[in-house]
Amino acid sequence: MATDTPLRPADSAAYDDDRGGSQSRPAPPAYGWAPRLRRLIGIEEGLLSWVPEDRPRYTWYGALVVNTALLGAISMVLALSSFRSDLPLAAVLGVAVVWFWVILALDSWLVSSTHGTGVRKWTLLVRFFLSVLLGLFIAEPILFQIFDKEIRQEIAVGNEQRVADYRGMLVSCNPTDGAATTGRAECARYQLKVAGSPAELARQIDTNSDRAAALRTQVAGINKTLNDKLATEQRLCGPKYWIWRGGVRDVTITCERARKATSEYEKNSKVKTYEKQLENMVAEGRTLSARKDRAADGYQPALQKAIDDKTRQRAADLDTDGILTRAHGLKEVAESDGFALFLTIVLHLLLLCLDAMPVLAKVLSGATAYDTLLGARHRTSRKLYSEELEVQQTCARLEHDVRRHRVQLDTADRMSRLDQEYQRAQAERAVAERAELEARMERIMRTRGTSTTV
Template structure:
């Protein structure tokens, strides 16, 4: 039985235990991709695996915000552009979702590795940007939440506006045809043909023109009659010049008076003015007849014009655009305190959800992962500084080597030049000595002769 008891424990021959840190890499593809979405480094997070769930959910928050942005854009386009094709609607929503995803990812990734002392002042500008983005996401959803109330408010407001518009048209355009020219009626004046007031003005103007033309014709006629009366007086038989008892002629004064009367008749255009007077008289008769008929037909024509203007105004107000819905939502929200409370709570809730990617960082504070990143940043900075110093030292030594090489080459070149100079000088001395020897030999041979 003693042989059944092991001498050493079974795990005594096992390999060395796994290190406590860093932990084994996470093999969950979805979780890793969610964390990569917000810029988390897995090799650093392996030292604090306890924070993996935190940053995984952080990535889920960013992804949900992007999906909510796409849904909000789809709702907005479906509401304000009802005839938009489904493919275009989905494309725009996907693109907008991608834009929000990239912006939120950037905002969150820039908050990693911030020391606790600088977290607030660093995150606040990013929070402002996030709030601006959240407003663009939350408003279409808010309009959709209060869609029924907004439509009711728009219908009531449009009915009130149309009634006010119709009342101002009736007030500023009475059945008598006299348009109100006050400042309040400046935008409510209608142009209805053959109104009694317009015809009365036309009749008054025609009457004034007829009277003026009548006065001119009478003045011309009176002057013409006076001229011919003078001519008749000067041409009287008593003033003739008798050449014989049976033959006589008129005086020169008579002829001049006739010529003057005829010239005035031609220059006064009495026929033209008489024709114009006849036309004005006919026009006055026609306008009077039209005024009699307009008194009975202007009322129905005015009603038809007012009805057409009211119908056009109602069609213009039927377009519930973004600003119209915003004003209607404001009216609904501040109608009473409870509606205002619901509006504020829902609005803040949507803003909080949409700005949660950055707001969550401010709420969670600096984590251990951030501390490790700070340490890594500091280490990288020091390594970089040391690397720069090493590079500087190597470059300085290389420069010293190059300087020494240049000095050595310069010394060698100087020595070589000096050696060449000495050789040249020696050659010149040899040549000079040879020349002297030749001349001495020549002199000696001359003396012998």
Template structure:
């Protein structure tokens, strides 16, 4: 409202058509062109700056600083995406960099434009400086990664090679060529390899097979012994010495038949045939395992080596080489391994942070300017004009309210008088009706008495 009102009429002499060389003619004509647009980035109003044209150069370069910071931020984002997400196409990288350019430009423009005027407090500038430093940290890191790119890649490569070598060493230590189990070692729980045909595994299988063979052989021997006793009993009871005469011929006794049925039933229920077949299979398996164990020394080591090579290659492929955390760790290692690299890292950090925070630092270094004084005066004038405007509006509203109240009072008085007149008229009419009714009654009474 008031800030847009010119402080001098447009047709006043000395406004347009004069330059600042005369010194006494203020304000001069507002500037246009690229310089004015740069100043517009940081919220400079040309109609106010026309009163202090000496500040134009300062604020032009101030706007250029904000624009440069946004451009460096876009470059940093492009470098970061190109380093950490190399699979992204170039248009996507440029689009994200453009968006980040706009975000940094808007934030820095707000930070700078909010510092204009004499009412800005130092603690407010301090908070803006903290925000600028945080923004600078995000912008500076990708640039530092590119500056130390060669050293960081070398450090990451050496570190990954060491990790792969350590991993392979643990695989070799936890998987001996003899195939012995290392499951009881806590450090080897993550490095166990499953390779079939190891000598130790075959030895365990042979031992298990021998144990099963012995148990089954003992069972077969026991069954055969029992069966042999039953057969001998059958032969003894069914021999010629125990025959009897039956129907004129010699025949076996009932005891022989029972012994014969008992031996036949035991042969059938004891499954001796199945056990003997299983025993033969176990003995054949034992011979096969023994032959396989003899050859395992020549076949297991190549299989184990192949498994170790496969796991090592997978481990090397899984190691990160371009991640932001990996690069940050690599930069830390580079800075920690060499004093000059540490010094250079700190200096570059401070330099980039100072550059990114320069829009607010410039305000700290320049202090309050004549433009700030003019703007502060305009703010104060606007505040006064706004206060006067509010007072005028309040007074007008009060008077309008008094008029409305007086009008309501008059209307109320007229309505009360009309209501009172209506009441009296109705009361008079009611009195007339009552008197006429009484006269009529009196006349009827008198007429009745005369009759």
């Protein structure tokens, strides 16, 4: 009978009806490291068991993703070792592990998002572009390490040239005779302040001479005015203007006023102070002149020492291990030699291909049988989900109809009960009114009977 025929579970049905096939469908589950690699790129083992021929392909896809992450970790170790040599080993390894996980997560997402037949080509190109950007970041530290000797040599030569140019500008902008170079625009950042410069001493002598000449003119004017006042005082206080006072010859009040005016002017004009300052300026001028005569012997060694100090400071400030410095050094190495440029381009392309290989392999291989099954499952899932939504909508609509009918029946029942209660109340009210009328009639009849008897 048909009912006695055993049914085969859906998950164990053969991939086709060919009984002579060498492998059943679905294939037995795989164990070991291969399923873990495939799980990294989002492969579902249950679905892949229907096409076990694709297992090696996706296993190596997973290996490519792991290799790219390992390459990124090695690149980060090389970068930190080159640019931050002061970091401890534990910190370098910690950052490398974190970077390994970041690269692994990004590449796993890039590859896992390409499964199925519904992936558009332009999305694959976008993912490939993202993988190339990631590859550029990973490849540069490795290139720096490959060309480390040449880069360091180029940086050393460039720094030596910069130091030599800087020293040349210092020597040009600071002459040994101390001549001023403020009029040269290119010397604005290269002028040194060295004590004992002959030119500086000459400027100090000129300044002192100008100040002394101005003060000498001022003192001469004060002395002239003071001499005039003294002459006036002598004239007014001479015998010609004496008067008799108390039997004695004495000067007039005009003479006393002249003497007072002379004394006040001499005091207020500070001529003594100015004369003292003038003497000091003259002495300072002699000292500066003597220093200028001896400056030529001591200024040149002091200037040379200042230039040497500035040159050493400039050499110490130049960067030798910065990422921008090394990138510039790599560019100079590539531009200085044709073979170095060719080798740099080839290594760049090779490392970029290695870094972008997970997505590149997917783009080149095209859709697989697994992608076809996954696309069919996606379409089936969408169809089932749409049908499930329709079922839920139908159930909800029927449930609403039941609730509506229940409400209608409940409303009719409540209205019927209300009508019955109303009719019962009306009947009871009529009975009560009839009883009250009968009672009144009985009282009236009783009253009339009593009146007739009397």
